[in-house]
Amino acid sequence: MKLSVGAILMGIAICLWLPGGAALHAAAKQNFGLITGSTTPAKPMRDEQLYCENFADAAREAQFAWRLAKIKELEQGLAKRMDELEKNKAALAAWMSRRQAFLDRARGNLVEIYTRMRPDAAAQQIAALDDLTAAAILVKLDARAASLIMAEIAAERAAQLTRVIVGAVRTGGKGGGT
Secondary structure, three states, X not given: OXXXXXXXXXXXXXXXXXXXXXXXXXHHHOOOOOOOOOOOOOOOOOHHHHHHHHHHHHHXXXXXXXXXXXXXXXXXXXXXXXXXXXHHHHHXXXXXXXXXXXXXXXXXXXXXXXXXXXXXXXXXXXXXXXXXXXXXXXXXXXXXXXXXXXXXXXXXXXXXXHHHXXXXXXXXXXXXXX
């Protein structure tokens, strides 16, 4: 006889709900001396005990089937999520490569722009930048263009940029300053 999961769960609930249901459920699992060769006569089972004993295997099978279905459902969800993450990873890698290509072009173009500017105009622009950006641009400029621009920057700001450049050289290009 094949029972539905609902019927099996109802049977388990009835077995455990009856007075002493947990004890009945445990008693239903005992063999009552029938297999062990005990010389004491087996105790007769009550109807509730027989019901729970007959129901135990079907309940275990239903519980196993439910758990197996739940595991398969979770595995499918996990596989779907992993596919989404792989797609996102690929999209992020493509975006990072486009960004890096843009930055490389921009760096080259930016240095070329500052090289072609008049030194006084370039000095105003560079002086307004943060220390690391300004120092990075000055280092990439050829020495002649950088010296003309530095001559136009206020002495205190030029000294600060020089300290940043020297600190970057001392620390292997990782920036620096005081």
